[in-house]
Amino acid sequence: MMKTCPWICIVFHIILSFNLPTNGENILVFAPLPIKSHFGGFQALFRELAFRGYNVTVISFFPLDKPIKNYNEIVIPFNKSFETTIPPMIMTGRHFLTVIPLSWYFTVKRAYNVLSSTVLQEFIQNDDSKFDLVLVFTFGQSYCVTLGHKYNAPIINLNVLMLWQSNSKWIGEPSTYSYIPDARAGVTPKMSFTERIKNSIIGFLQLYPEDFIHLPKYKDIMDTFFKYPGWETRPSMEDMLKNVSLTLVNAHFSVGITRPYLPGTVEVGGLHIKEAKQLSGKFLEFIESAEHGVIYFSFGTIVNPVLLPKEKIQVFVNVFKKLKQKIMWKWKGEIPFNLSDNVMLREWYPQEDILGHTNIKLFITHGGLHSLEEASYNAKPLIGIPFFGDQHMNMRIVEEKGFGKMIDIQTINEESLLSSIIEVLENPKFKENSIRQSSLYKDQEMKPIDRAVYWVEYVIRHKGASHLKSKSVELNSIQYFLIDILVVFLISVAIILVTIYIVFITLKYTFIFKTKND
Structure with missing residues (x-):
């Protein structure tokens, strides 16, 4: 009996080690932009860090459904002034020369609306917590880098899309316009001469004019809303942006583009993806009763199809009548006129669980990055109807890889939509290519969540990671080129x-x- 006691103690100690926090580091996640898809792409990382014993404080608009241990939330109240409802047809009709100026305008306007929140100002001005690491989002929030100075802690950037010039120039990443497209240019790495001109103009606007037109506005935002004890001594915004330890990018080469990275930039696309759970109730009944399969149709969290012109909505309604498949359509608003019985409308669907069902034959999407990642993971062919941002580029890449087709919302009609649906459903190459796409996406050396956690812990262990940075960040343009x-x-x-x-x-x-x- 005495001989077995040490073994019992050892086993008991191992069991405890799996259940008790072994870390004590404090991590701040600062996410003051009310865009759910951006935050949701990284929220799985925050949960995982809390699960592994880190004390994670998350400031955002999006609380957990259920509280979890070590995950501390400061929820920013949402009000109507944060909403920017733009009709989808206006979003898709923008000229490429307006992409960057509109982005500047949008991010500055949103910053003034959000950062004046009492909750945020109370935290920024009066919080005296100790944080060992600060995680900030890069999309329109460069001013948040000053929190590294406030807490004397290393910064990790969270990039919600592939890198573009605004991000790359501060961390020393190459942005060669000949083959690295800006996600908003709507082009792929296989660029024609005119597309390279377009991509170069968008890149140039971010490389030089942005520093003189837009960056001073960010500095004003930082000086207005980030007044904490000692803020007067902080370095310049440029120096703080160059001093970021690591950048985690919501991207993966199998879904997006293949490009070079420095050691301090790590692709972690697909953090949010989970194995599909078994459906139940009306969703399961609807899918399994579909003799010819189901088409899942969603334009994501920003584009509301009810705001489309009536004639565009009627195109979908009329085409769905002609299909033998059933359709699950994400829809929020008044039921479209003359909708057929093979269509189910809901404001919300468990998208990952639905895409994981074998009877889903096609995914009609806006071409958002998360939708592409989930379709790739679950081997679903696509029809993409892009509106703005990276969506056009994403769908052009899908067409090049051969597991989907793109339709222009400006010119869509019943004939083009119906013929595209029939082609993708009946031509076996689309399903075959989607299976290959899934195989490539899943074949990774470790799960994205484990890769992200490893690098977060790496920065914590070494109290920063300046050794990962290229000396190119210290060069001016004359020296660099x-x-x-x-x-x-x-x-x-x-x-x-x-x-x-x-x-x-x-x-x-x-x-x-x-x-x-x-």
Whole structure:
């Protein structure tokens, strides 16, 4: 009996080690932008860190459904001034030259609306907690980097989409316009000449004009709303942005583009994806009663199809009547006129669980990144109807990979929609390519959540990760693009050519003079 006691103690200790927090580090997540899809893409990471014993404080608009241990929330109250309802047809009709200025306008306006919140100001000005790490979102929130100074803690960037020039320039990542597209340009790495011009213009606007037009507004926001004890001594915003320890990117090369990264940038796309759970009730009954399968139709959390012109809505209604498949349509608003019996309307669906069901044959989507990740994971062919942002680029990539088709909402009609649906459903190449896409997406050395946690812990262990940064962040444009070297080279060549010319002329006239004398 005495001999077994040590073993019992060891086993008991191991069991306890799995149930009790082994870490004591405090992590702050600061997310003052009320865009649910952006926050939701990383919320699984915050939950996982809390589960592993870290004390996680999350400031956002989106509380958990159920409280969990170590996950402490400060919820920002939502009010109508935060809403920006733009009709979908206006969003999709923007010229590419307006993409960057509109983004500047939107993010500044939203910052002034949100950061004046009493909850946020109370926290920023009076909180005296100790944090070992601060996580901030990069999309329109660069001013949040000052929290690293407030808490004397390293910063990790959370990038909700693939990197674009506004992010890349501060962390030293290359943004070669010839083959690395800006997500909002609507192009893929296979760019034509005119597409490279378009991509270069969008990149150039972020590289130089942004620093003189937009960045000063962010500095004003930071100086107005981030007044904490000692704020007067903080470094410049540029220096703080260059001092970020790590950037986690919601991207994966199998879903997006293949591009080079420095060690301090890590792809973790698919953090939110979970294995599909068994459906129940009316959802399960509807899907399993569909003899010819089900088409799932959702435009995500921002685009509300009820705001489409009536003639566009009627296109969908009329086409769905002609299909033998059933349709699950995410819809919030008045029921469309003359809707057929094969269509189910709901304001909300458990999308991941639905896409995981084998009887879902097609996913009609707006082309948002999370939808692409979930479709890729579950091997579902797509029809994409993009509106704005990265959606056009995403769907062009899907077409290049061969597991979906894109339709322009501006020109959509019954014929184009019906023919596309029939083609994707009946041509086996789309399903075959979606299976290949799923295989590529799932074949990773570790799960995205484990990769993200590893790098978060890496930054905590080393109290920052400045050693991951490239020295390119210390160079100005003249040095980075070797313009000074080129100038010296051209001057040297010019001097050599002039010297050769002078020598030649001197020898020539010396020879002529000598000949005359002879």
